Amino acid sequence: MKRYSIFSLIGNALSGHDRWPLAWRSPEPKKQYDVVVIGGGGHGLATAYYLAKEHGIRNVAVLEKGWLGGGNTGRNTTIVRSNYHFEPNAHFYEFSLKLWESLSQALNFNVMYSPRGVLNLVHAPAEMDAALRRGNAMRLNGIDAKFLSRDEIAASIPNLDCSTGARFPILGGLLQPRGGTVRHDAVAWGYARAADALGVDIVQQCEVTGLRVENGTVTGVRTTRGDIVAGKVGIAVAGHSSKVAGMAGIRLPIESHVLQAMVSEPIKPVLDTVVTSGAVHFYVSQSDKGELVMGGDLDFYNSYAQRGNLPAIEAVVRACVSLFPSFGRLRLMRTWGGIMDMTMDGSPIIGKLPVKNLYMTGGWCYGGFKATPASGYVHAWTIAHDEPHPLNAKFTLERFAEGRTIDEKGAGPYPWAH
Amino acid sequence: MLLIPCPWCGPRNQVEFTYGGDATVRRPAPDAPEAAWVDYVYMRDNPCGPLDELWFHGAGCRGWLHVLRDTRTHDILASAPVGEPLSR
Numbered sequence: 001m002k003r004y005s006i007f008s009l010i011g012n013a014l015s016g017h018d019r020w021p022l023a024w025r026s027p028e029p030k031k032q033y034d035v036v037v038i039g040g041g042g043h044g045l046a047t048a049y050y051l052a053k054e055h056g057i058r059n060v061a062v063l064e065k066g067w068l069g070g071g072n073t074g075r076n077t078t079i080v081r082s083n084y085h086f087e088p089n090a091h092f093y094e095f096s097l098k099l100w101e102s103l104s105q106a107l108n109f110n111v112m113y114s115p116r117g118v119l120n121l122v123h124a125p126a127e128m129d130a131a132l133r134r135g136n137a138m139r140l141n142g143i144d145a146k147f148l149s150r151d152e153i154a155a156s157i158p159n160l161d162c163s164t165g166a167r168f169p170i171l172g173g174l175l176q177p178r179g180g181t182v183r184h185d186a187v188a189w190g191y192a193r194a195a196d197a198l199g200v201d202i203v204q205q206c207e208v209t210g211l212r213v214e215n216g217t218v219t220g221v222r223t224t225r226g227d228i229v230a231g232k233v234g235i236a237v238a239g240h241s242s243k244v245a246g247m248a249g250i251r252l253p254i255e256s257h258v259l260q261a262m263v264s265e266p267i268k269p270v271l272d273t274v275v276t277s278g279a280v281h282f283y284v285s286q287s288d289k290g291e292l293v294m295g296g297d298l299d300f301y302n303s304y305a306q307r308g309n310l311p312a313i314e315a316v317v318r319a320c321v322s323l324f325p326s327f328g329r330l331r332l333m334r335t336w337g338g339i340m341d342m343t344m345d346g347s348p349i350i351g352k353l354p355v356k357n358l359y360m361t362g363g364w365c366y367g368g369f370k371a372t373p374a375s376g377y378v379h380a381w382t383i384a385h386d387e388p389h390p391l392n393a394k395f396t397l398e399r400f401a402e403g404r405t406i407d408e409k410g411a412g413p414y415p416w417a418h
Numbered sequence: 419m420l421l422i423p424c425p426w427c428g429p430r431n432q433v434e435f436t437y438g439g440d441a442t443v444r445r446p447a448p449d450a451p452e453a454a455w456v457d458y459v460y461m462r463d464n465p466c467g468p469l470d471e472l473w474f475h476g477a478g479c480r481g482w483l484h485v486l487r488d489t490r491t492h493d494i495l496a497s498a499p500v501g502e503p504l505s506r
Contacts, residue, residue: 242464253460255440256489301420301437304466304489309419311433344460400460401453413459416437 001197003108023189024196029203029225033061035383036221036230038208038244040064041073042184043361043368044236045191045202046376047383049107052198054377055384060200061230062192063223065207069188072239075306075338076369077261077295079274079285081118081179082143085134088394088406089347090141095391096374100182103373109190111182112288118179119148119157121277121323122172131174138176146175159270159324167322168280180274181285187372211247217356218248232357234383236375239339240304241349241362248355253344253400254363255415258303259295260312262335264327266290275323282319292327294320298340300416308337340365345405346418350375350392351382359383360397365418423497425505426479438472441484441500468495 002008002021012020035051037044040062051057064070080100082093104110122128135145149172154162162170192202203225210222211233220229235244242252266289276283281297296316299308313335321328343349343363348371350361361379364371374391381389388396399405411417420432440462446454466489473483486496486504496504 240466242462243466251457251461251463253462255462255464256466301487302440302464302469302471302489303492305492309432309492311419401456414439415462416439 001108001193023193024202026204027201029061029063029201029206029223029228032229033201034059034231035234036060036228036232037062037234037236038221039071039236040068040188040192040202040204041071041236042069042187042191042372043238043375043379044234045188045195046372047234047236047361047379048200048202049191049195049198050377050380051384052195052200054380057384058199061228062195062200062202063206063208063221064202064204067204068192068202069185072338072340072364072368073184073188073372075261075336076184077283077285077293078181078184078287078369079118079179079283080113080182080370081176081274082370083118083120083134083138083145083174083176083179084408085137086406086408087141089408090138090143092374092378092391092395093370094141094143095377096371097178099373099377100370101178103187103190107190107194109186109193111186111190113182114180115178116180116273116285117175117177118274118276119153120174121153121170121275121279122174123168123170123277123279125171127279128171131172135174144176144178146177148173148175157271157273157275159326160275161323161325168277181287183288184369191376208244208247211244211358213248213355218358232359232383234379235358235360235362236379238341238362238364238368241341241360245353245360248353248358250353250355252349252363252397253413254341254349255302256304257298257301257340257342257416258305258308258337259298259340259366260308260316260335260337261293261295262313262316263287263291263293263333264330265333267292267330277319277323280319280322282316282323284320284324291333292330298342298416299337304339306337306339342415342418344400344413344415345407346409346411347406348375348395349397350378350395351388351397352386353397420492420494422473422483422485422494424475424478424481424483425497425499426481427475430475430478434475434477436474436476438474438482441470441472466490472500
């Protein structure tokens, strides 16, 4: 891999930028790999990278049916945070946030991690109690959390309507200062480039159409570009986990739902924090291009369509203009949808599956992007050791049958309610 | 926008409805083995294609509907009152 640096930038600038090498190869798939990772998004590419980097397993292929990062890696709202209450989630996402902090250096690729802070607004006394409790739990787990009063919020986010006459009056907010945003496409590209440099084959336009299972053990995959023998197979296809696991006859506690996001036209800097409100189901940040990136709730019906309908968009925009009246002057530029694996307890499934040598990382609900580095790290560990890493030991598929669900929201087994 | 054909009210805007989820899930007998209950509470087929599902017309006739909808396209293929055969 040719390292990116100020010197390579100057050198290539002087030669007209026509000598940059391709960031990764596009090899024909081989007949056999030690590990096949299904899904060329952030999670699959990170899995392959950590398999090669941490475990020396380099005869690895990443199979992607479309193009790299064309699924949820390119459809999220780029937010990273670790402001969880329950211990399994808190430790897992905090590990992920620590990986984010040094990821640009580790990959020699600028993923533009921006610790601009993630602020959860509080609109009611009961919500205040819950936020303080969660903030204290975070601090006990070694995660940064700070409660801001309404006056502190009004001073730092002048566009936010903090008046007592607001439609949803703001009482305060829980801030995680190290939370923020990361350039989502760069995560896929950075992991792809670094994995490729370690010998991983990245194969795009190669859809897995079947899993070969013999005597309860997975032995390979069938693809649109031929059959491939595999020692182990990792599934990283969130949104379609049920479909791929189903190829091995495995049913999952997951429903697929569409979640929409949208951006306004680009404007000059107006918002330097990620602002969220659980009460009105809304979150917003400003991208480096100046667009306001917004999202809210699911469309609330099963979908694999990667597009949603207007009522969900209207709900997001309604929440936006009630919190930020001045944003009502903007026009929406673009909306899109991604397919979420909604699990029955709102937490992911990372680990071994009931077929030997078959593993998965999925079930991310709303929050897969921020988990990308940790998901790849522990998924790779689980594949290499055939047992979970301590950080994903609680995220098993068996937890549902064992009554050990990790239900952060307390919503019960209604996947669209998480 | 989903236009949901309510058997009693005709085609209506989706905002009048609440989603009730997979209509094929059946409650097991009280003495069924635990695995059957785990399956009932947690496991879903989650098909990529036509899905039998329940909708509640809360802002209309307050009736429950059985709807067959394609999860790839959102096209509604058929609907009926719960428990009656689907009409297209």
